[in-house]
Amino acid sequence: MVEMYTVQRHFDPAGLRSRGIDNFDTWAATFGEVVEAMEISPDGKSIRPRSRFAKFVNLPEFQQMFQAFSEVQIAEMLNLTRPKLAGGKPQTIACPMSDDQFGIQEELVKRYERIRTEKVDTREDNALAITTDGRKLAFDARMVSAEAEDTGESKINALADVVAIWKETASTRDTQLIFCDMGVNETAWGYSAYEDIRSKLIDR
Incomplete structure (x- = not known):
């Protein structure tokens, strides 16, 4: 709005x-x-x-x-052709939380309770910082913790399964697009989601 x-x-x-x-x-x-x-x-x-x-x-x-x-133009007015979605609608791939994610989430809860009940300097911690860490955590625990481990059921590992589509469509050389608005740059401890995704795609 x-x-x-x-x-x-x-x-x-x-x-x-x-x-x-x-x-x-x-x-x-x-x-x-x-x-x-x-x-x-x-x-x-x-x-x-x-x-x-x-x-x-x-x-x-x-x-x-x-x-x-x-001047607003929609696809129907322009007679645009668009590819069909497999299955007719977007598909959600559910990834369970890891033990690291559960543990870090508990820390986020404690941080939020502290800023709600105590006088915390906003330069030290604030709700926006907690929300940002929560978004990173939902993506991959390694985005917020140097000690977190790579788990087989993580979102990044599920994402790397796009290689299967690449193999299935090799004869027509179809293209897969991956959109990711987090993890572009390395964390302070050297983890980059982009590099992780790239290396997993290459390995597969």
């Missing part, structure tokens, strides 16, 4: 001003609906209520404003 407001603010500031919605709060109140929902806390274990934008409202008016400076 913030992104949509930012686009409008850059491309149609006069239109926002003329309608009296040129600041985010009034814009959000006009076009967004806020609901209370339960979500996982930064420690990854407990649940707490949070207010979130659930959906857009007043869509005809929003579309009229947006189309004043943009």
